[in-house]
Amino acid sequence: MSKDSSKLAIAAVERETGLPKDTLRMWERRYGFPQPERDEHDERLYPADQVEKLRLLKRLVDQGMRPGKLIEASIEALSEMLQARQEQSVDCPAAASRCNSIIELLRLHRSEDLRRTLQQTLLKQGLQAFVIDTLAPLNALVGNAWLRGEIQVPEEHLYTEQVQNLLRSAINAQGGGQRPRVLLTTFPDELHVLGLLMAEALLVSEGASCVSLGTQMPIANIDSAARAGGFDIVALSFSAAFPGRQAADGLSQLRAALPDNIALWAGGRAIAARRDAIPGVSIITDIRETLPALEAWRAAQAA
Amino acid sequence: MSKDSSKLAIAAVERETGLPKDTLRMWERRYGFPQPERDEHDERLYPADQVEKLRLLKRLVDQGMRPGKLIEASIEALSEMLQARQEQSVDCPAAASRCNSIIELLRLHRSEDLRRTLQQTLLKQGLQAFVIDTLAPLNALVGNAWLRGEIQVPEEHLYTEQVQNLLRSAINAQGGGQRPRVLLTTFPDELHVLGLLMAEALLVSEGASCVSLGTQMPIANIDSAARAGGFDIVALSFSAAFPGRQAADGLSQLRAALPDNIALWAGGRAIAARRDAIPGVSIITDIRETLPALEAWRAAQAA
DNA sequence: AACCTGTTTTGTCCAGGACAAAAGGAGCTC
DNA sequence: GAGCTCCTTTTGTCCTGGACAAAACAGGTT
Numbered sequence: 001m002s003k004d005s006s007k008l009a010i011a012a013v014e015r016e017t018g019l020p021k022d023t024l025r026m027w028e029r030r031y032g033f034p035q036p037e038r039d040e041h042d043e044r045l046y047p048a049d050q051v052e053k054l055r056l057l058k059r060l061v062d063q064g065m066r067p068g069k070l071i072e073a074s075i076e077a078l079s080e081m082l083q084a085r086q087e088q089s090v091d092c093p094a095a096a097s098r099c100n101s102i103i104e105l106l107r108l109h110r111s112e113d114l115r116r117t118l119q120q121t122l123l124k125q126g127l128q129a130f131v132i133d134t135l136a137p138l139n140a141l142v143g144n145a146w147l148r149g150e151i152q153v154p155e156e157h158l159y160t161e162q163v164q165n166l167l168r169s170a171i172n173a174q175g176g177g178q179r180p181r182v183l184l185t186t187f188p189d190e191l192h193v194l195g196l197l198m199a200e201a202l203l204v205s206e207g208a209s210c211v212s213l214g215t216q217m218p219i220a221n222i223d224s225a226a227r228a229g230g231f232d233i234v235a236l237s238f239s240a241a242f243p244g245r246q247a248a249d250g251l252s253q254l255r256a257a258l259p260d261n262i263a264l265w266a267g268g269r270a271i272a273a274r275r276d277a278i279p280g281v282s283i284i285t286d287i288r289e290t291l292p293a294l295e296a297w298r299a300a301q302a303a
Numbered sequence: 304m305s306k307d308s309s310k311l312a313i314a315a316v317e318r319e320t321g322l323p324k325d326t327l328r329m330w331e332r333r334y335g336f337p338q339p340e341r342d343e344h345d346e347r348l349y350p351a352d353q354v355e356k357l358r359l360l361k362r363l364v365d366q367g368m369r370p371g372k373l374i375e376a377s378i379e380a381l382s383e384m385l386q387a388r389q390e391q392s393v394d395c396p397a398a399a400s401r402c403n404s405i406i407e408l409l410r411l412h413r414s415e416d417l418r419r420t421l422q423q424t425l426l427k428q429g430l431q432a433f434v435i436d437t438l439a440p441l442n443a444l445v446g447n448a449w450l451r452g453e454i455q456v457p458e459e460h461l462y463t464e465q466v467q468n469l470l471r472s473a474i475n476a477q478g479g480g481q482r483p484r485v486l487l488t489t490f491p492d493e494l495h496v497l498g499l500l501m502a503e504a505l506l507v508s509e510g511a512s513c514v515s516l517g518t519q520m521p522i523a524n525i526d527s528a529a530r531a532g533g534f535d536i537v538a539l540s541f542s543a544a545f546p547g548r549q550a551a552d553g554l555s556q557l558r559a560a561l562p563d564n565i566a567l568w569a570g571g572r573a574i575a576a577r578r579d580a581i582p583g584v585s586i587i588t589d590i591r592e593t594l595p596a597l598e599a600w601r602a603a604q605a606a
Numbered sequence: 607a608a609c610c611t612g613t614t615t616t617g618t619c620c621a622g623g624a625c626a627a628a629a630g631g632a633g634c635t636c
Numbered sequence: 637g638a639g640c641t642c643c644t645t646t647t648g649t650c651c652t653g654g655a656c657a658a659a660a661c662a663g664g665t666t
Contacts (some may be wrong), residue, residue, distance in 0.1 A: 010650075013493060016521070020649085022618060029653080030616085043650060066660080081392050109532050111514045115478065148623065154528040157488075157516045168471040175418065185460075188318055211414045213460045218319065225457040256627070313619075324619085325649060332622080334645085346619060361641070369629080470639065 007037065007045040017054045024054075025096070031071040044065065056082065059147050068288075082148045092133070097251065099138045106155050111162070118166055126264060127170050127205050130293070136287050139194060143240065160194060166241045167197040170205075180232035180297055185213040185222060187250050192239035195268050199235060202290045219250055223257040233297065238268035246279060247271055255280045263297065278298035310340065310348040310547040320357045327357075334374040353377070362450050382531065384449045387583060395436070402441045406448065418465055430508050431594070434501050438466065439590045446543065459581050463497060468499040470532050473508075483535035483566075483600055488516040488525060490553050495542035498571050498590075502538060505593045506543055521551055521601035536566045536600065543572035551581060556584045566600065 010021050021122065024044075028034055032056060036044035048055075061067055070078065098121065106115040120129045142159050145151045146213040182203055184196050193215050200210045213225065226234050234254070238247050248265070255264050267284035284293060317324050327347075331337055337357060339347040349357075359381040364370055373381065401424065408417040425433045445462050449456045485506055487499050496518050503513045516528065529537050537557070541550050551568070558581065560566050570587035587596055 006643085014318065016620070020618080023616090026617070041650085043626095064660095109528070111532070112479065117473075119475075119478075153521065154516055154524050156501070158514070161515050161517045164467075164484065165471045165475040168468045169475045172418075172422075172468040175422075176415065209415070212464050213463070214464050215456055217460065220458065221455065221457050225412070229414070278374045323649080325648090328620085329648070344619085348656095367629095369646070370648095 002244055006048050008048075008051055010044045012047070013046050013051055013054065016051060017058050019054060020056055027067065031068065032069050035216070053078065056149070063147075063253045079149060087265075095133055098134060100139050102138060103141055103151075106159055108140070109153060109155070111158060115159070115162055115165075118162060122166060122170070131167075131201050132288055135194075135198055136185040154189045161193060166198065166200050167194075170201055171197070177204060177207050179301070180210065180294070181209045181211070181230060181231045182212065182235055183211055183222070183226050183229060184237070185217040186215045186237050187242075187247070188216050188218055189246065190238060190242050191215050192237070194240060195237040198287060199237060199267060199290055202287070203235075203294060206291060206294055208267075208294060213229055217256070219254050222254060226258060226262055230296070233265055234258065235262045235265040235267070238266065238271050240269035242268070251278050252280050265293065309351050310352055311351075312360060313339075313349070316349050316357065319354060321328055322357060322361055330370065330374070334371065335367070336374050347542065356381065359452070366450070366469055384454060385520060395496070398436055398440050402444050406444055406454075409445070409462055410454060412458070412461070413428060414436060414465070416459070418468075421465060421469055425469060425473070425518040426434055430504055430569045434470075434504050435591055438450050438497075438501055451589065466497060466595045467500065470497075470504050473504055474500070474513075477507045480510055481509060484514070484517065484533060485536045485538055486514055486525070486529050486532060486534040487538045488520040489518045489540050490545075490550070491519050491521055492549065493541060493545050494518050495540070498540040498542060501590060502540060502570060502593055505590070506538075506597060509594060509597055511597060522557050522560070527557075531562060534565060537561065538570070541574050543573035545571070554581050554584050568596065 010024060013019070014021050024034065028036070034046060034050040036046040036050065039045050053075050056075065057070055060070055060078065060081060065081075065268070070081075074079075074081045102117060121134055123302065125134065130281055142151070142156065146156050163245065174175060174206050182200075186196060192272060194231060196212060196215070200212050204210050211229065211231075213222075217225075222234060225231075236251070236254075251264065251266055258264060260280075263282065264280065267287070267290070271283055271285070282293060284290060311319065313324050313327060316322070316327060327337065331339070336445060337349060337353040339349040339353065342348050359378065360370060360373055363381065364382060365372055371385075376384075386390070391516050405417065405420060407421060424437055428437065445459065449459050485503075487503050489495070489499060499515060499518070503515050507513050507544075514532065514534075516525075522530075525537060528534075539554070539557075554567065554569055561567060563583075566585065567583065568585045568587055570590070570593070574586055574588070587593060
């Protein structure tokens with residue numbers, strides 16, 4: 001056997017951890033970690049435990065820690081630091097117990113029960129309350145569990161799939177809609193779709209006419225699509241992991257390109273953290289503010 | 304103004320074209336194209352027309368052409384070569400006219416009409432016929448139009464979004480299901496989700512119990528999820544763009560990891576092209592074969 | 607606290623060399 | 637002519653080590 005799949009090549013490590021090859025080499029050069037073995041052609045081979053540590057490092061660095069301070073810590077110490085970052089637990093106890101039982105289903109891979117529970121909760125609460133009071137805290141909990149390594153890739157994907165099925169059913173069932181016409185999408189490096197779908201569900205349920213272009217839309221295309229489609233509002237979504245600076249730059253650029261009569265909304269964690277406002281861009285720091293923002297737009301139009 | 308956004312840095316070109324930085328530098332070194340300008344710090348700045356040519360080159364290379372033979376051709380010549388690649392048009396004329404009118408809606412960004420037309424077609428044909436006779440040829444046409452540059456990123460995303468909404472509604476409406484239990488997903492470099500959803504829709508409509516993990520699942524996770532969930536079948540989807548060799552390697556590896564009593568199905572263009580069978584893997588060369596394959600599995604179990 | 611300003615940290619870029627993996631082609635056999 | 641093996645060319649990815657901008661930090665001033 002020539003290949004040992006427990007040791008990964010640098011390209012595989014980039015895929016698995018999200019750390020670019022250049023950064024992996026730089027850390028090795030500067031800090032002495034990672035210290036991959038070499039194959040017979042002098043190419044790096046990363047053992048599984050180093051990849052695991054890199055994964056933890058990446059998560060902490062994305063949270064704002066500096067790699068130089070973390071690099072010597074053990075896997076256990078890094079795990080604990082991630083554990084400690086479970087701030088902002090859900091405030092309402094009823095919502096918390098509801099969410100925890102759902103997470104439990106997820107952890108046990110009880111996909112059919114998960115589907116049914118989500119569906120029943122949606123029917124009981126109605127679409128708007130479901131999105132605001134159940135999905136929003138649930139997303140945060142799943143995100144935290146993921147950061148802490150309590151759930152793995154399959155659980156996280158399963159969750160995303162189930163929620164997508166549910167939200168897209170709800171959105172599809174509404175159809176039509178009047179003003180405002182809203183174009184929803186994300187910037188090129190943003191892959192998370194749930195924030196977008198939650199916003200779309202809320203807006204559609206209030207009679208707005210929404211078109212989603214999904215994730216990863218280049219700025220020039222957002223601009224041209226918004227003009228061509230006669231939209232009133234362009235709404236962007238940013239997950240917690242998105243680099244705040246890049247978001248601010250892109251928003252300024254898009255704002256400059258769009259005509260003045262098209263509003264620009266931006267929502268999500270990456271944006272909420274930055275206090276510096278961008279002129280002409282409405283910042284939606286919490287999903288709850290979506291509907292009031294819609295009200296405000298309609299009121300302004302009536303005047 | 305220090306930045307001219309019509310010239311892109313190398314990282315942006317990698318994002319826009321999908322060509323890795325290393326490859327961009329190598330082509331420049333070897334073939335003299337692209338020949339980006341440099342900014343004041345000697346960093347590459349790619350003009351928009353070179354980026355456009357790179358985009359066309361990437362598409363042709365993905366189709367199997369060699370970069371060395373194409374690199375000197377003009378943008379117009381490359382466009383024509385992509386035009387020429389519109390083989391395998393839809394055989395049934397009724398389906399063709401249906402599909403072309405849908406593509407026309409897409410091109411005009413008539414998203415609401417598009418949604419309504421798809422929905423009506425689904426109701427008229429029923430789920431199975433809709434997937435097989437409408438979506439499958441439509442996917443091929445949209446893919447070709449995309450390769451030829453007749454439609455842009457926003458149109459392609461809009462199409463994907465609308466079809467996702469529709470299919471996920473249909474899947475979500477069914478619920479439950481009996482044996483076989485099927486786990487659906489794709490390998491790590493595969494992002495296309497529509498093939499997966501189409502397969503899921505077909506299987507669910509015949510009473511199978513499906514769980515989708517979405518796209519991009521590492522092989523080790525597929526294996527563990529399949530064992531933990533008590534699945535009978537693992538079904539993988541490969542789009543036309545997926546490198547056939549990587550698919551074959553991954554399938555062998557997964558087949559070796561999975562216990563014998565879990566079947567492994569693989570479908571999609573990348574697989575259909577390779578005639579060499581992998582022992583223990585069922586190749587589904589056409590979406591139409593999905594339901595017969597299900598029949599066959601049930602018949603084998605009854606015996 | 608809010609605002610500058612210099613310093614340190616960190617990531618991305620560059621050049622040019624090397625070589626494995628993939629594709630193409632030539633010659634052979636059935 | 638299809639299928640096979642072996643050889644050549646093409647192509648992409650990896651390597652090293654240097655450079656420097658951009659971001660984060662720290663310290664002093666208003």
